[in-house]
Amino acid sequence: MDNNREWTAPDSSGQGPGYGQPSYGQPGYGQPGYPQVPGWSPAPQPGLIPLRPLGFGTLIGVPFQVFRRNPRPTLGAALLLQTGIALLSSTIMGLLLWYFVNRYMSAMSSDQEAILAGGIATGIAVVLLQAAIQLVTASLMQGIISAEVAQATIGRKRTFRQLWQLVAPRFGTLLLWSLLTSVATLLSVGVALSPTILLIVAAVDGNAGFGWGVVAVLLTIALLLGAGVVYAWVSTKLAIVPATIVLEKASLGVAITRSWRLTSGAFWRTFGVIVLFSVIITTAASIITVPLGLVYQLFSAFSMADPSGTQAMTALIIYYIASLVLNLILSAITTVATSACYSLIYIDRRIRAKGLDVDLVRYTEYHASDTDASPLDNPFLPRPTSFGPQ
16 A cells, blocks of 8 residues: 555535545645655554554554553553452461461361362462453453554543443453463463373373373473464454454454454464563563663672671562562553553554555544544444445
């Protein structure tokens, strides 16, 4: 799609020049004293991004502007949810540990084995519950950020409640998608590790020799490499499923099909954006967290001269609290920025493959004076045509 197309507002009859047509009424085209060349103006930008095909730099840099533009429903919500989960999980695990340790220490030796087994089972149940809560939270933030990026694209700033109105009807489908991807990932890892697991079982029974161990390890490495390649391919092809579910109100099957088709012919571009963005996020997080660990190690070395160990314990507590707070902030930023990056990839693919920019330009022009428009307005819905949906 040509990046240098021009858009001008329609006249009162609605039949004036549009996107991709020359602007005859502008100076510089057909006027005395001006060269006879078509006029040009940059693509309109009512909000977060210019309404044209997005460049590599835009896809990488703009996600970090999402939480700066509207921090409360994005970074604030992510930080609040993750802090709540961390506090709740730590409290529950601490109380359970205290309870079972007291029971174990005060129980008779014949009952200690049963108490230990019950404590382990309860701990596993709590970990699974925590994973389920995190899955729900991740699905919620994916939907909220997708809706926020879409609204910011057309120049609107919404509250968390208004964004939730957009996401709520699709939340069940988002949660199903997150559950499906989590189960598929676990099964893939399980299959890749199965040779090593079988080797361990055989070793316990005394039926495994050195040769079988080498074969199992080599097979596991080959399966992990193959699973990594398949995961990279499938995850890239399905990267924009959440945005499709929210913005197009699509069912899970339709969203998977749409994502697969929209990324066709653009796999390496999409894969490159995802990998580069992940590297930037990981590198930035390391730059921030590694110095904190070095400061702690340095302080601990000086604290060794304290015979009471008070300084070392104080340093450990301060380091733990600082690390927890820093990790929560970095995790919230990563969640928002990554979801925004995937949403922008979706918008870029719709623009390049389906001409979404034309629809967005028309929509923002027609609603320029409608400051109280309904938050449920959705210009991202595919337009039905004689050839099927856009």
